[in-house]
């Protein structure tokens with residue numbers, strides 16, 4: 101009570117200098133007065149002593165709600181590119197109360213991801229991710245530090261093992277041949293989207309669990325529906341719960357639905373891991389999950405105290421990451437690929453000629469054909485440029501006060517950072533005839549793949565670079581080559597395919613057309 105009395109004494113003295121009109125608003129109760137003066141003094145001290153930063157420019161932001169016009173609806177990547185022309189290549193906006201830095205040019209992106217990688221590689225602790233990912237201790241959402249590094253290293257090693265074991269070519273071939281067969285069974289024009297899911301899921305399922313799915317398999321349909329539903333919930337916009345903590349006391353139905361979906365998905369992962377664990381013979385690794393189980397065993401043998409950063413729970417989260425990060429990105433790229441093939445028969449024919457001459461038709465393409473299938477590779481690069489699968493990346497966070505644009509601006513600790521991958525890949529300042537589908541831009545004068553243009557960055561760079569890049573690129577290349585080798589892909593009769601991306605939602609999606617496929621090789 102002594103504190104309240106002394107605050108009130110100060111207030112009594114101060115009010116003598118306050119104009120009457122303000123005096124009327126000062127409550128009479130001593131406790132309310134103390135709270136008021138305490139809050140006012142706190143706010144004043146905050147304003148006086150708050151560190152002032154030389155922040156990058158950006159639009160005016162309302163307190164608490166920030167720039168609703170930016171984050172509420174529509175395609176973020178396109179908005180960011182447009183805003184960068186007004187505010188500069190490193191600018192800020194506020195998502196609710198969260199301060200966000202947007203990077204739109206390769207030199208500032210390289211500065212953040214490569215030169216100052218240690219300052220820019222943390223992840224923002226997004227509330228929904230911490231809830232959905234049971235603590236957010238997976239790889240994608242993991243905070244930058246020892247635990248994340250260890251989990252990334254173990255998962256990277258497991259993936260490399262799959263790539264070099266010879267299993268990779270086999271799994272891709274199995275997946276492509278199953279999809280080709282299923283699509284050829286279609287009687288008329290059909291939507292190719294579910295088939296792309298079927299292809300990528302078969303490869304991921306093969307890698308992670310050693311599973312093979314059939315098109316009407318119950319387990320497969322369960323995964324497909326869970327994924328479709330998760331993608332739908334995710335594309336409906338940001339969760340209010342992430343921006344405004346009080347919203348967490350009364351979670352929206354959408355948020356509750358997302359929790360149920362992820363829980364179901366994690367249960368599927370757990371039951372598969374348990375099955376593999378039951379048959380696991382240490383030292384004998386045949387799939388990704390067994391590699392993780394082996395790593396867990398070795399870490400445990402070094403002493404239980406080493407297990408803080410790699411427990412059984414982390415295996416479930418890492419496996420979930422593989423499906424989450426690996427599936428939607430790859431299937432979306434393939435969906436674009438089929439639309440381009442149906443819409444651009446000349447490009448399709450050139451791939452077919454290349455595959456026919458390099459591979460022939462009595463076997464499927466393999467990774468060793470890749471360097472001789474340069475035109476196919478260039479087409480894939482152009483598809484990934486225009487149909488960027490992760491348009492504004494996975495947000496990073498600064499782990500300390502830092503700078504950007506060679507010291508021109510200061511960026512405070514805990515700022516959320518977006519890399520506009522779609523933006524640099526579709527900026528007319530970076531590419532000639534930016535909207536034109538031109539695979540040749542990736543080829544040298546001998547028709548071989550030229551060095552990667554610096555503005556082609558679908559997988560990001562630096563410490564958080566996509567873990568799946570070494571797998572995704574050859575995988576998508578083999579699938580595209582395999583489809584074109586086996587199939588003639590055409591639009592639905594009477595339809596012309598509009599290859600402009602749809603202008604809605606967070607992802608860059610093609611317009612949904614039906615296609616027709618015909619066999620090129622007799623089965």
Ligand code: HEM
Pocket residue numbers: 239240241252421422423425426427429430433489490493494495496519521558559560561563564565566567568569571572
């Ligand atoms: C078209 C295919 C793909 C694209 C365009 C893509 C793109 C990306 C991007 C932009 C990021 C964020 C990087 C950053 O934070 O700066 C990322 C992260 C990640 N990706 Fe991919 N990805 C693809 C396929 C895959 C596949 C097939 C897998 C695994 C099977 C995978 C696993 C991951 C993981 C685990 C991360 C998190 C890395 C970390 O936070 O340390 N991705 N990916």
